[in-house]
Amino acid sequence: MTLRRPSPRPYVLATAGIAGLSVLWYLAYRVLGLGSSVPSYLGSPLASATGAVAILALLRWVPLEPAARTFWRLILVLEVTVAIGRGVQAGYAIAAYPEPPRTPGFATAFTAVGLIAAIAAISLVPLGRISRAERRKRMLDRLIAFYGCATLLWFAALGPLVNADEPWPLRAKIMVGLALLMSAVGISRVAYVPGGPVDRAAVRLVACSGLATAAYAMVAAHAGHHVADFGRSVLLPFGPLLIVWAVARQWRYSGAQAKREAWLPYLAVVAVDIPLVITVFGPMGWPGRIVVLLAVSVTLLASLRHLMAYRENQRLIAAQLVAQEQLRWDATHDALTQLANRGLFRDRLALALESGPTTVVLVDLDDFKTVNDSLGHEIGDALLVAVADGLIEAVGRDGLVARQASDEFAVLIDDPAVDAEDLVDRIGAMFGSSLSEHRLLMHASAGLATASAGTPLDHLMRDADTALYAAKQRGKANWVRFTPEMERPVVADAQLGAELRRGLENGEFHVVYQPLVDLHLNRVIGVEALVRWQHPTRGVISPIEFIPAAERTGLIVPLGRFVLRETCMQAAAWLAEFGPEVLQKAGPNVSVRQLHDPDFVNDVRAALADSGLPGELLVLELTESAVLRGHQVSRALHELHDMGVRLALDDFGTGESSLSLLRAFPASIVKLDKSFVDGIEFDEDGTPEANARQAVARAVIQMAGALDLDTVAEGIENEEQAERLRRLGYSLGQGFHLAEPMSPAQVAAMLADQRAIHAA
CATH class of the missing domain: 1.20.5 (Single alpha-helices involved in coiled-coils or other helix-helix interfaces)
Known part of the structure; x- marks a missing residue:
């Protein structure tokens, strides 16, 4: 069972009560003439005894550094010896009543030992680590302060006592001198204690406790022995009271640093001037x-x-x-959101992992780039600030929120009592309402990972990132907790990314071409470029497998640049070999990452210039999701259109904004998605799905005709589908029924046969 640490308040109240009762007794004794003078001897020893008990409690209950324990043990000696010495004096007073008592010498010796212990305690208080030059300056300042205080105390108390008309015993003068020396040493030293094991205010209070004796001596020197009752009952009990107050300060001391009071030497100079001015008028x-x-x-x-x-x-x-x-704040916090930055987060995470189980939650905004590109960076920044405020409110005191990257945040949870999954639910609820002054609705994905003490920091962050990746794979607004089984696909994906880079460097990729066929003339009028990967050990790797990896790693940009240049060079070669009428379209696919590349337009311009291919023969095929990517993408597409390059909207009809895109997007060609071609060969009285496909195909050809756009039907698998599309008005098509993807040599052979038939 753990005992609760008591409060120092009872000791302070008890000592204050003793001092207060002593003062009340004196008022009753002098003003009302009640009682005898014996109680005047009791206040000081009782107060000192209470102070000794308070120090013992401090030493028992409060963890102290060795220097602090030494200090308070010496002050304990002061309180115990003063309580004994003045207690003996009180005993003699009671025994001799009604005659004035004679104080024995050993009682005075007890008090003297205590004062010497207090002087040693104050002298041993650590000053901290300082340079030799700074130590010399502080020593000089302390000497100035000491001599200034000593001069004033000598003038006000000890000097008058020595020269008093009524003789005072030598031991009384020594006692007063020691008390004044304790005060002078303490006052001059405490200003240079920067804060350490002993509370500065506590040292100051202990030093000032000697001033009670100084005040007694000053009053007695000027008024005579008849004020002894006043000094014993009113002045002396306040010395132990100050010491108990110092105990209370140390009890609650946090070790905070305090500035050095460099004004003390100047005050000491002024203190010396006071007796000097008074002496002048002698x-x-x-x-x-x-x-x-x-x-x-x-x-x-x-x-x-x-x-x-x-x-x-x-x-x-x-x-x-x-x-x-x-500067420290700026170095550890994000300038925009004022959250902890990556560096501070990692520092706190490292400390947390040293002590116990720790959980990390990574939160990534879904489609934030779309907001930035379509609405502008100013609104995007306002959204990030709103998200940061929402995260702080949702997390509360359960964790540390940090901004890891542009739209990625992290939460550190080092308290095992906090339910991480409940916290993620609170974060999800925050995203369920509109954010920022622009009332935007956003979703976020989250990944959780927990590690035990001693786990390497990067391992925990990798696990959380893996969980976040798995959450994003499931769609928007999902969260996933990491499990060891997640590592395998992530490692495989990372290995595939590394092999992609090596494959690009080693020339393992090549381009094949699927012909684009005139459905009425049954002749090739263009090609779509498709990339293939011939892996040296794994054989042919499907684009379904490596294209997503290229997108995630950013390698889609150099890969797309390679396909673009190969297509332009090959199309120009076919034109040179078979004549300008043989090919009307050469179409490589373009990814979202390529459109965001600031050099993409220049890459297209360079590919056309190097190959000599006319710009109007190049058709860049884009998906609707790529087109809906904001101002930068729109600007790039219009620049390409102005260059004469034609743009084809691939997989048309599958997105939510197809109709509006035909007005806003500078397209020349729309390609009807394969999903609307499958089953179109059935009669209109067939299944509802077949009827719906025919309705969409008919609507697309009508809209394209109204907007003067070419149309291409993708995925034609049989002649019945081709015939149905001809009747609907489609003149161009692609699909395995018409021609499979083939090598440049095979395309060249097809073009040669086609030219021969045309010539015949």
């Missing part, structure tokens, strides 16, 4: 007084000037600290 002639007053004025003005410089330096240092703090 038995001294006017010339001497003027000299002293002028010297005091100079020291005051110099102190004021240095104090002004000190305050200005403090302002400059404060401004520098603010700037440094801002």
Whole structure:
């Protein structure tokens, strides 16, 4: 069973109560004449005994560094010896009543030992690691402060006591001297304690506790022995009260650093001037007084000037600290969202993995690039800020939210009590409402991974990224928790990406061409370029397998550039061999990543220039999803159209925006998707699906005719389909029934046969 650490409050209240009762007794004794003088001896030892109990509790309940334990043990010696010494004095007072007691020497010795222990405690407080030059400057400052305090205390208390009209015992003078020395040492030293194992305020309170004795001596020196009751009952109990207060400060101390109080030497100079000015008005002639007053004025003005410089330096240092703090913030936080950045996230993750199980959640916005391209980066940035605010609200104190990349965020969960899946549900609910001032609806995918203590950071991040990839594969607005089975396809995909790069470098890719046929004349009028991969060990790899990998790795850009240049060179070669009338269209496919490449238009221009192919013979085939990609893509497509390059809308009819695209997109050709050709050969009184396909095919040819666009029917598998399409008005077609993809040599042979038939 773990014991709860108590509070220091009862000790403070008890000591304050003792001091307060002692003061009340004195008022009743002096004002009302009640009781005897014996209770005046009880307040100080009882308060010191309570202080000793408070220090024992501090040493028992509060974890302290060795230097702090040494300090408080020495202060414990002070409280115990003072309680014993003054307790013995109280015992003698009770025994001798009603006669004045005589304090034994050993009682005074106890108190002297305690004061020496307190001086040692204050002297041993660590000052921190400083350079030798800084140590010398601090020593000088402390000497100035010490002598200034000592001068004032001598003038106000010890000097008058030594020279008092009523004789005081030597041991009393020694006691007062030790108390004043403790105060002077403490006050001069505490200003240079930067904050460490001992609380600065606690050291200051312990040092000031000696001033209770100084105040007693000062009053007694000026008023005589008859004020002893006042000093014992009113002044002395406040010394232990300050020490218990210091215990309470140390009890709650957090180890915070504090600035050094460099103004203390200037205050010490002013403190020396006080007795000097008072002394001037003693038995001294006017010339001497003027000299002293002028010297005091100079020291005051110099102190004021240095104090002004000190305050200005403090302002400059404060401004520098603010700037440094801002730099630290900027180095660890994202400038746009003010979330933790990747560096801070990894640092916190490394610390979390050292101590226990840790979960990472990666959140990636779905289709954020579409928002950026279509609405602009300003609205995209506003959306990211709104998402960041929503994530902070959804996660709360359960985790650290960071921005990893453009539209990817991460959440670190290092508390095993937090349900990560519940947290992801809260994030999903946040995305269920409109975001930012533009009221945008967004979806996000998330991947979760959990690792035990000691797991390498990169392994956990890789697992979370794998889970995020799996979530995106399932569609939008999904989240997936990582399982070991997920690693295999990811590793295979990574290996395929590496082999893709090597294959591009080694020339393993080649282009085949599927003829585009005039359905009425049954002759080839163009080709569609298709890429194939002849792997050295795995044989022919299907485009269905390697094209998505090329898209994910970005290798689709150099691969597409290769297909574009090969198509242009081959088409130009066929034109040179068979004449300009043999080929009307040469069409490579273009991916979304290529359209976003800022060099794509220049790549097309260079391919045409190097091959000599006329621009109007090049047909770039694009899908509807590629066209719907914002201003940059639209600008690139219009530039290509202005160059004379024709654009074909592939897989037409499968998207949601086909009709609007025919107006906004500078297309020359639409290609009816194969899904509308399958089964079109059946009569109109066939299945509802067949009737629907024929209706779509008829609508497309009518719209294309109204907009003066060429139409191509894809995926023709038999003559019945070709015949039905002819009757619907289609004149161009592609499909295995007409011609399969073939090598350049096979296309050349077909073109040669076609030329021979035409010549005959």
